[in-house]
Amino acid sequence: MQMKRFVLALLLAAAAVLPAAAQTYYDVDVDLPAYPEMQPVPESPVYYAPGVDSNYFFYDGLYWDFYNDAWYSSAWYNGPWQFVDPVYVPTYILWVPIRFYRRPPAYFRAWNAGRSPRWSEHWGRDWMNRQPPPQPQQHVGGRPERNPAERH
Numbered sequence: 001m002q003m004k005r006f007v008l009a010l011l012l013a014a015a016a017v018l019p020a021a022a023q024t025y026y027d028v029d030v031d032l033p034a035y036p037e038m039q040p041v042p043e044s045p046v047y048y049a050p051g052v053d054s055n056y057f058f059y060d061g062l063y064w065d066f067y068n069d070a071w072y073s074s075a076w077y078n079g080p081w082q083f084v085d086p087v088y089v090p091t092y093i094l095w096v097p098i099r100f101y102r103r104p105p106a107y108f109r110a111w112n113a114g115r116s117p118r119w120s121e122h123w124g125r126d127w128m129n130r131q132p133p134p135q136p137q138q139h140v141g142g143r144p145e146r147n148p149a150e151r152h
Helices: 003-016 105-108 117-130
Strands: 056-059 061-065 070-074 080-084
Touching: none
Parallel strands: none
Antiparallel strands: 056 061, 061 070, 070 080
16 A cells, blocks of 8 residues: 555656646737638648638648748647748648738748649758658548538
């Protein structure tokens, strides 16, 4: 019995001393009062929200936002948003043509709006070297729900 108490006391002490593994969430200036209208990006499994004043996309079950030169994702249309290292952003998101970005950064202006951003020019050789080898894309997320708040 004393051994159980000792182990329990040790676990409680460790839990109080060691920091909890917490997710860091970010404010990406997306504060939607209602689920936005989503439209498909032509010839792509990605959707965008033409009425949202943000670089806001949906693909494979996640919402994506390109804000302040960084990518963020969320399982819910209105956040919370988590930072995503560019090497882990899905290829289909990176292939979205510039014209579907509602708030494109200034450096996009020099590029063709009908084509995807030149990520390799922007993120450089280090990003290119960290890219995983091409894999067949399995698209499992389907269309975004009309309003996820109405789920049963």
